[in-house]
Amino acid sequence: MLTENTTHRPNPKTTASIAGHPLHPMLIPFPVAFLVATFVCDLLFWNTGNTGWSTASLYLLGAALVMAALAAVAGLTDFLGDKRIRNLSAAWHHMIGNVVVVLLSLWNWYRRYEAGDAAVLPTGLLISLLVVLILLYTGWRGWEMVYRHRVGVSDPTT
Numbered sequence: 001m002l003t004e005n006t007t008h009r010p011n012p013k014t015t016a017s018i019a020g021h022p023l024h025p026m027l028i029p030f031p032v033a034f035l036v037a038t039f040v041c042d043l044l045f046w047n048t049g050n051t052g053w054s055t056a057s058l059y060l061l062g063a064a065l066v067m068a069a070l071a072a073v074a075g076l077t078d079f080l081g082d083k084r085i086r087n088l089s090a091a092w093h094h095m096i097g098n099v100v101v102v103l104l105s106l107w108n109w110y111r112r113y114e115a116g117d118a119a120v121l122p123t124g125l126l127i128s129l130l131v132v133l134i135l136l137y138t139g140w141r142g143w144e145m146v147y148r149h150r151v152g153v154s155d156p157t158t
Contacts, residue, residue, distance in 0.1 A: 010155075011149075011150040011151065011152070011153050011154075011155060012082045012084040012085045012088075012149065012150070012151045012152070013081070013082055013152065014078040014081070014082075014151065014152035015077045015078050015080070015081025015082065016073070016074040016075075016077040016078055016081075017152075020154060022074075022078070022152040023074040024071060024074040024075045024078055024152075025146075025152070027067060027070050027071035027074055028071045028075075028142070030063075030064075030067035030071070031064040031065075031067040031068035031071055032135055032139070034060045034061070034063045034064035034067065035060075035061075035064045035101070035105060035128070035131050035132065035135060036132055036135070037056075037057075037060050038057045038060040038061050038064065038105075038108075038128050038131075039125075039128040039129060039131070039132045041053045041054070041056045041057035041060060042054075042057050042120055042124060042125040042128045043125070045057065045117070045120055045121070045125075046120070046121055046125055051117050054112070054116070054117045054120045057112070057120065057124070057128070058109065058112045058113065061105055061108060061109040061112065062109060064105060065102065065105055065106060065109060068098070068101070068102050068105070069102075072098070072099075072102070075094075075095065075098075076095075078151075078152070079091060079095060082151075085145070085151055088145060088149055088151075090141040090142075090144045090145050090148075090149065091141075091145055091151075093137075093138070093141045094138050094141040094142045094145065097134050097137055097138035097141070098134075098138050100134060101131050101134050101135060101138065104127055104130060104131050104134075105127075105131055107127070108124055108127040108128065108131070111123065111124060112124055
């Protein structure tokens, strides 16, 4: 809370926004949900052997990659747009971890596209699990930027 004796320095701003609303947090739920759903479909394929689940995971991976590209453009724009964001270790961990997620997911998608159902067990399932675990970490670091460092948060004027 601001007091009369406190000088207020504005929070780090997000560069990619519409009407003051940051784009990156609007876009990230899509690839995250698609990648978690990919893991769930892989588990269901492993449990049932129903090839519909492996097909679903291929499409979910594709959709995740498209939406991750959009979220990455917005996130990189924010990262490059304010030096204070680049000075946060959380921002670097978030970005590098999510690049790893995208590269793993791209490899996972390509393997499935080329080899079909055979690419799911065990390697595709393990990659999906690893991606979800990395997402838990990068999500933690992303929310740390918002809640601890107030990146993109508009404080009310006093």
